[in-house]
Amino acid sequence: MEILLYLGGILFMLIGLALSIGLHEIGHLVPAKLFGVRVGQYMIGFGPRLWSKQIGETEYGVKALPLGGFISMSGMYPPSKDTGRATGLFSKLVQDARSANDETIAEGAEDRVFYKLPVWKRIIVMFGGPFMNLVLGVLIFTVVASGIGIQQATTTVASVSECVLPAGTSQTTCEPGDPTAPAAEAGIQPGDVLLSVDGEEVDTFAEASAIIQASPGESLPVVVERDGEQVETTLTPVPAQRQEVDANGQPVVDENGDPVMNEVGYAGITSQLAYVQQPIGTGVQMTAQQVGGVASMIVTLPQKMWDVAQTVFTGAERDPNGPLSVVGVGRLAGEVAVTDSPVVNRLSTLLYLLGALNIALFVFNLIPLLPLDGGHIVVALWEGLKRTWAKLTGRRQPKPVDATRLVPLTVVVAVLMIGMGALLIVADLLKPVNLLG
CATH class of the missing domain: 2.30.42.10 (PDZ domain)
Known part of the structure; x- marks a missing residue:
């Protein structure tokens, strides 16, 4: 029976994570379509495709690894010009990114591209994903505080x-x-x-x-x-x-x-x-506290990750307030499910974990670095500032910002994220956080 409860806790968190990711991508998808951008794909997960269905011009699907999701928007960046064959690793990365971007621009839909949207619309599209996680976090915390009670x-x-x-x-x-x-x-x-x-x-x-x-x-x-x-x-x-x-x-x-x-x-x-049962606004207060806690953790993330590495290689005790991987959250959910406490206690704790996970997704995705949503928002804001400055000074309007030039930095950020994720998974398997005593 304990094994079934443990697996049930993990399944609860996996389903909750999949829904959180799905809603995050819907937060991008809906405004993109409303603003006329052509969206080729809406996918939950990465890796091999498990299921997909073509509806109109968009393919909707699920992939094997529920560690994220994406939508494929036409023309995220301006089309590239033929600059000849690239030499060097970084130059080739930039050229590959431009080629991939060019392939998303369908013939006859050259005006239905993301980069041609006004700056404020681009910000709405990119902020829409994290915003959905914020809303979901508020709703979950409200259910916990005002529905179940504290x-x-x-x-x-x-x-x-x-x-x-x-x-x-x-x-x-x-x-x-x-x-x-x-x-x-x-x-x-x-x-x-x-x-x-x-x-x-x-x-x-x-x-x-x-x-x-x-x-x-x-x-x-x-x-x-x-x-x-x-x-x-x-x-x-x-x-x-x-x-x-x-x-x-x-x-x-x-x-x-x-x-x-x-x-x-x-x-x-x-x-x-x-x-x-608490006043209805308690869920918002809990969300604000959680946002502050996650933001504080991200500011000290290098030190936190160093501490995690030390626990893996030295056997030191794990910081209970440190970061967790999906494996760690799932493991914790399984442990909550098998505790000897009333069902309402376990349900409240599981929902709290799911709410905290959504707030972590909200804050993390707003880090102002590509390929995160916050990076795309910064690119849009930079273009907006350039256009505003040109208008104020009477200069010619600048060309759209070509963010493919930042691909080398994006690759570095992606590699660091993958490395941190791998380290956290190893730590959660070998030195799991113990919050339940």
Whole structure:
């Protein structure tokens, strides 16, 4: 059964990835067709063709390796002029790219080419793919946050400690002489719902906990709901030592490196966890946070990849916040599927992974380097700036930018991407990230 669940988690992520790629390419396809560009192919995946169907002038199909996709637009670049036989590797690469581009320009459709579109239309076509991943990420995070909900500590009491255990002890059970815990002494019971603490209504356990922790040694009136009735009692938190943490949840230390301790109130209550549906805008907030996280990772990507290489060759521990390959994401999805937790927990985590994957596709594709979408956007913007400058200075309008000259750089970028992908796959097989403990 575990094997089937594991494979089911991987299949879930593969289908989600294929849909994400398909929608990404639709984000390019639809505006390209609306703007009159001839589109010869719409393909999901690379490698051998598994299935295809010709509909009108466009061939739609699926290939064997679901690691990306593409659409073939007519005339991505201006047609080349006959410059004779190329000599040298880079010159030959440029000439091959120009020849391939020329073949996409069908006879009689010379005006239905991408490079002749106004700059703003070219930007829309190239931004459309990443934008679809952004929209899909927002929708998935909205389903997770506002549909399923975010797991939170509720005001319902899960358990009440019988006693106050000595600080720093390894003792786990109460012994004769241990003082009774404040919540037990106040008569609070599992299943009670906290309504107010010290006269303040509480909607979350965090609110109740904050009041208790801020009131060591003080008598606090508490109102709970029990079996449909309100019950009043008095709770007196005992002083306890707790290490101070910063806004990021990291321990605070003094100038000597020793932990900074604070005196807080302790009651001996734990709360029940439940999925709480969040406001509809939470999905957008989660998306923004994810975009920031991925962008930060990309800025430090060389260092991250160096760390990954070290884990492969030295056996060091893998950074759980580092990049993953498709293999790593699939493996993680399989592990989530076999965890001993309720189905809703596993579904929520799988959807979160899929949402995060779409945000990674959105940010990564906007890197301003060819062959990524961001590179094509930069080329269009550069041409727009040149045309604007020529207009402002009264000069002759420049020719369209010939991006085939950047083919050598494009090849270098592509090789680096393939190399990084291969390294991540090896790392995910030999030293997988362990996020589940």
